[in-house]
Amino acid sequence: MSERRIRVLVAKPGLDGHDRGAKTVASVLRDHGMEVVYTGLHKTPAMIAEIALQEDVDVVGLSILSGAHMELFPRVRQELVERGLDHVLMVGGGIIPGDDMQVLEADGFAKLFGPGTNTDSIAEYIQTEISKRWAAEEAQA
Amino acid sequence: MTETKPISIPEGRQAWEAALEAGKLRDSDFTSLSGSTLEVVYGPEDAPGDPVEDLGWPGQFPFTRGVHPSMYRGRLWTMRQFAGFGTARETNERFKFLLDHGQTGLSVAFDFPTLMGRDGDDEMCRGEVGQVGVAISSIADMEQLFDGIPMNEVSTSMTINGPAPILLAFYIACAERRGLDPAVLQGTVQNDILKEYQAQHAWLVPPEPALRMITDVMEYCTEHVPKWNTISISGYHIREAGSTAAQELAFTLANGLEYVRRGIERGMDVDSFAPRLSFFFDSHLDFFEEIAKFRAARRIWARKMREEFGAKDPRSWMLRFHTQTAGVSLTAQQPENNIVRTAYEALAAVLGGTQSLHTNSMDETLSLPTEKAVKIALRTQQIIAEETEVVHVADPLGGSYYVEALTDKMESEAEAYFNEIKRRGGVVPAIDSGYFQKEIHDSALSYQRAVENGSKKVVGVNCYSEGEESLEIELHRIRPEVEAESLKGLASLRADRDATRATAALDEIRAACNSSANLLQAFITAAHADCTLGEISQVLRDEFGDYIEPKIL
Known part of the structure; x- marks a missing residue:
């Protein structure tokens, strides 16, 4: 059985063009063996949720430096929930x-x-959390 | 008493090398912030430049030592703090606060909707109105922003790119409504679209039509607003996005040379517009590397302008620049330390001969700055100007073997990048292929790795950290009502204006897009007709299309 790889969507919601952090994290997660899709800039919450659905990701990571996080983060969450994610x-x-x-x-x-x-700590956090979830899924199955 | 025989330079060097070999070095990274190898000490053989050809005197070609003969004895740099948040009325109050505290020029920070050419009531803008800058959607907002501020006396810098010609049109039209001749206006509009595709990412339309609008601005202002700096060619955002110092220098100058080529292709005499091009650089923490970068920038530009473009007016050869201290060098941990970082960076900018300076506030990794933090940042500049006595001597590090060697190295690294860009077909094709974006990303990543493996140190982050400290500084919050107020303003503007006149002005822009008419002229007409930023931008998007960024990962 091939090892199951963690699938991550790194996304930039809103009009913010600062992508240094998002791209750095995307590269680091790839170095940690994850499959990473980067949305590119200027995406609406609905667009992000659509990509998450199509790409069947385990993790959505949002990056915002524009101060609009209290508006956009909950809206992305809502769009994901509406799609059963x-x-x-x-x-x-x-x-x-x-x-x-x-x-x-x-x-x-x-x-x-x-x-x-520390970007490695982000990767480690994701690995730990997803391992827990997968272990719980297996226990249920 | 025994007589000591003087030893020759090579003998001395040999003895020094032997002593060095015998001694112990700390286990540390001895490279520059950009990762360049550095020698233990520099000597005359490392800085073989010609004192006339490569240095000259301040105010003389190739301006390595500064653009003015007396430098800061003649005039200090302009202390220009970038500011903007919330509504035009709130930012107007902050501007008056800064002017009252001795600031000598204004610098407008716009919010993301404005930077992207959208009105606040656009669906894409929810939650973003007034957040990172001020929301300006029309001439009415611009009038509010400059209420009680003498536009004929103050110099204003506007950090805007994709829709820069439209915001400049609002400013010019606002002055005209006050009965001022635009010829008296002084200031700068960033209007540097090339680095937007490379690093900052606030664009409106694809590169070619964007470059046409920029050339329109150069042409219009040369005739009607002659004291206006038409482009502030910016390395700041390239550096903040992760580039090295040499990449910042090379990419910025390559962009500048591209604008010059476009102006000449339009049929303008290079000396008619080149004196109104200015530059904007980052000042980061590697003190000497930054000073060398500023000195190399002046020398490269002077040579290119005179030798490649045949400019004859010395003002076309002079690279004048604004500097901002490095936002990326600030830490959220132990934020008061940022005052110290900013002070060193500001000192490098001054010793490098900057014409104006913005010093960052200590709290900017957390939110927009508070008034207290902004005041400390401004006072940092005033302490350099009034207390350190560094301002009395021009180019004080000129002749330092180290600084001259670094300046030469910066110049040769920039030349290597110019050749690479040329090999890739020029700046626009290299943008289309993602070349700059990839280079910047690679440098950002290698710096991040150096911080995480501990070879590059950040105090409070990977050394001398205090764990999960709780932050005890006050944060600047944007009032939640800002968005609603902005929307109300837009609604009443649309209700009160002459709708026929507004539609006609937008039609005129549409026609100008498809002819060789000057678009800035058409934007000024539309500003007077109370057309909004979003409406004008939409016409441009319809006519010129959207920009799709190349994928680099």
């Missing part, structure tokens, strides 16, 4: 004040990463 692990990063991180983490986001985060 509530099981997808949702993470995000960018310029996000701590208070906002707490609100989002209480509302469907597994974890948010701020500036200065």
Whole structure:
């Protein structure tokens, strides 16, 4: 049996053009053996959810540095739920004040990463969380 | 007493090398911030440049030592803090605050909807209105932004690119409504679309029509707004997106040379527009590498303009530039340390001979800056200007073996990139193939790896960290009502204007897109007719198409 690889969608919602972080994280996750799809810039929440559905991803990672996270992050989550993708692990990063991180983490986001985060720790977090979920799925099956 | 015999330079060097060999070095990375190998010490053989051909004196070709004979004894740099958030009224208040505290020029930060040529009521803009800058959708917003500010006295810089010609039209039309002749206006519009495709990513239409609009701006302003800097050719965003210092230098100058080519192709005399081109660089933490970059930039530009384009006016040879300290060097951890980082970066910009400077605030990795943080950032510049005494001497590091060697190296690395870009068919084909984007991404990634493996240190992040410290600084929050207020303003503008006149102005733009008419002229007419940014941009998208970025990963 070939090893199951984690599929990740790295997405840039909204008008924000800052993609240094998103592209860096995408490359690092690939180095950790994950299959990574990067959406490119300027995507609406619906477009992101559509791509997540088509690509059958395990993880959606959002990046925003435009201050619009409190509007756009929950809308992406809602679009995913509407497509039956509530099981997808949702993470995000960018310029996000701590208070906002707490609100989002209480509302469907597994974890948010701020500036200065070690990128390997993002990969390790995703591997740990997805392994737990897959183990639970197997136990159920 | 024994007489000591003087030793020759090679003998001294030999003795030094032997001593070096015998000693121990720390286990550390000794490369520059950009990853270049550095020697332990530099000597005359490392800086063989000609004192006349390669350096000259301040105010003399090739301007390596600065563009003015007296440098800061004649005039200090302009202290220009970039600001903008929320509504035009709020930003107007911040501008007045900065002017009251001794700032000498204004610099407008626009929000993402404005940067992307969209009105606040566009579906794509929900949650983004007024967030990272001020929302300006019409001449009415521009009038509010400059309310009580003398447009004929203050110099204004506008950081906008894709829709730059439209925002400039709002500014010109606003001055005209006040009865001012646009010829008195002073300032800069960034209007540098090439680096948008390469790094910053706020575009409106594909490169060719965008370049046509930029050339229209150069042509119109040469005649009607002669004191306006028509393009601020920007390395800042290239660097912030992850490039090395040499890439920032090379890509920026390559873009500048492309604009010059376009102007000449339009039939303009190079000396009629080149003096109004200005530059904008990053000042990062590697003090000497940055100073060398600024010096090399002036020398390369002077040579290219005189030798390649045959410019005769010395003002066409002079590279004048604005600097901003490196946003990417700031850390969210122990944010007060950012004041120190910014001070070193600002000092490098001053020793490198900048004409204007923005110093970042300590809290910008967390949110837009608070008034307190902005004031400390401005005071940092004032301390350099008033207390350090560094401003009295032009090019104080000129003649340093190290700085001259780095300056020469920067120039040769830039030349290598110019050749590579040429080999790829020029700037626009290299954008289309994703060349710049890939180069920048690769450099960003290798820096990130260096930080994570500890070879590059960041205080508070991978060394001297204090764990999960709680942040105890005040954050600047955008009022939640901003979006609704902006939408209300747009609705009343559309209701109150002469609809026939607005439609006619948009039709005129459509026609101008398909002829050789000057589009800036058409935008000014549309601004007077109260057409909005989104409406004008939509005509351009309809006529010229959308831009699709090449995939690089």
